[in-house]
Amino acid sequence: MKLVDLADITYREIDTPDTLSVPIIAFWLASNLPALNILIGTDYKLDNTEESNPELGDSESIILKYLYLIHFYGWLVKSSLGAAGIGFSELSDGDTTIRWVSKNEIAKSYDQLKKALEARLNQLVFAYKQNTVVPIGLAAAHDLIRFYRIQ
Numbered sequence: 842m843k844l845v846d847l848a849d850i851t852y853r854e855i856d857t858p859d860t861l862s863v864p865i866i867a868f869w870l871a872s873n874l875p876a877l878n879i880l881i882g883t884d885y886k887l888d889n890t891e892e893s894n895p896e897l898g899d900s901e902s903i904i905l906k907y908l909y910l911i912h913f914y915g916w917l918v919k920s921s922l923g924a925a926g927i928g929f930s931e932l933s934d935g936d937t938t939i940r941w942v943s944k945n946e947i948a949k950s951y952d953q954l955k956k957a958l959e960a961r962l963n964q965l966v967f968a969y970k971q972n973t974v975v976p977i978g979l980a981a982a983h984d985l986i987r988f989y990r991i992q
Contacts, residue, residue, distance in 0.1 A: 921948035
């Protein structure tokens with residue numbers, strides 16, 4: 842999958858916020874390919890057309906997207922804590938009710954979402970690594986078994 846396509850999908854999944862654009866997300870994804878490589882043990886690089894070489898597979902794309910979402914919600918946590926909180930208050934007039942929520946509560950909600958994304962990312966990385974493990978040869982496996990029985 843191309844990074845621009847992945848950026849577009851990600852942008853649409855977070856409901857197209859005004860503070861972001863597809864090029865910003867694509868730049869972040871391209872800049873963090875080395876982090877993906879370290880995380881899952883791959884060797885993706887950008888060529889001159891700024892497309893990943895080799896192209897990202899579905900599993901790798903999902904993991905990279907989760908890395909971005911964790912970054913995005915971490916940024917929302919920090920930006921929510923930046924200003925003084927409003928505190929809980931409620932204004933009612935007839936059938937209409939307006940409630941203000943403290944910025945700390947909003948930050949806590951973003952932080953919970955970020956932690957859930959981190960847990961899911963860990964599951965995805967574990968599953969990715971399990972599916973890409975190359976079995977060792979039968980003779981080497983017997984040597985390992987013999988080694989552990991002796992010890």
